[in-house]
Amino acid sequence: MHPDPAEPAPLPAFAGRVIDLVDTIPSGRVLSYGDVAELLEYGGPRQVGQVMSRYGSATSWWRVVRADGRLPQGHEAEARARHLAEGTPLTSRGVDMRRARWDGVGGS
DNA sequence: GCAATGACTGGTA
DNA sequence: TTACCAGCCATTG
Numbered sequence: 001m002h003p004d005p006a007e008p009a010p011l012p013a014f015a016g017r018v019i020d021l022v023d024t025i026p027s028g029r030v031l032s033y034g035d036v037a038e039l040l041e042y043g044g045p046r047q048v049g050q051v052m053s054r055y056g057s058a059t060s061w062w063r064v065v066r067a068d069g070r071l072p073q074g075h076e077a078e079a080r081a082r083h084l085a086e087g088t089p090l091t092s093r094g095v096d097m098r099r100a101r102w103d104g105v106g107g108s
Numbered sequence: 109g110c111a112a113t114g115a116c117t118g119g120t121a
Numbered sequence: 122t123t124a125c126c127a128g129c130c131a132t133t134g
Contacts, residue, residue, distance in 0.1 A: 012131075012132065013131095014131065014132085015132090032116085032117090033115080033116055033117085034116070034117065037116095037130095042131090043129095043130065043131055044116075044117085044129055044130055044131085045116040045117060045129085046113090046114055046115095046116050046117090046129065046130065046131080047114090047116095047129095047130060047131050047132075048115085048116080049114060049115045049116060050113080050114055050115080050131075050132065050133090051115095051131095051132090052115050053114070053115055054132090056115070061115080064115080065115095066115085066116070066117085067116075067117060067118085068117090071115090072115040073115050073116090074115060075115065079115095110134105111133105111134090112132105112133085112134080113131105113132085113133075113134095114130105114131105114132095114133105116128105116129085117127105117128090117129085118126105118127100118128095119125105119126085119127090119128105120124105120125085120126080120127105121123105121124085121125080121126100
C-alpha cells in the first residue's frame, strides 16, 4: 500500500465509524451511545462519547443520547431544540426511547 | 510505555 | 423516585 501524503484526517479508526453511523440515523430517530458501540461491534459507550466530544460537531450529534433518553451532558438545551425541530418523540426527561430508538436497520 | 480521561451503563441503596 | 458506585475501554497526554 502506498502511504498517502495528502491525508489531513488522521482520525482514530473508531471515530470514522461512529461519525459515519451517526450520519446514517434518520431524522426523528436516535441511538444511545451503547447502541452505536454495539452496532459497530467495537469499543463501548464511553468511546462513542469521546468521539462525539471531539468530532461530533461534524455530524448529527444530537441523535445520540443516553440509554435512559437523557440528552448529552453539557448540550441538553441545544439537543432539545434539534429534536423539537425534527419532531422526535420527547418526554419530560428527554427523548422517548420507546418510540425514538432506531434499530439501525430501518425497521420502524 | 504508563496513567488519567470521558457527551456512559447498569446495578445497588 | 433519585443518588451513588464500580466497571468499562479506546484515546489522549
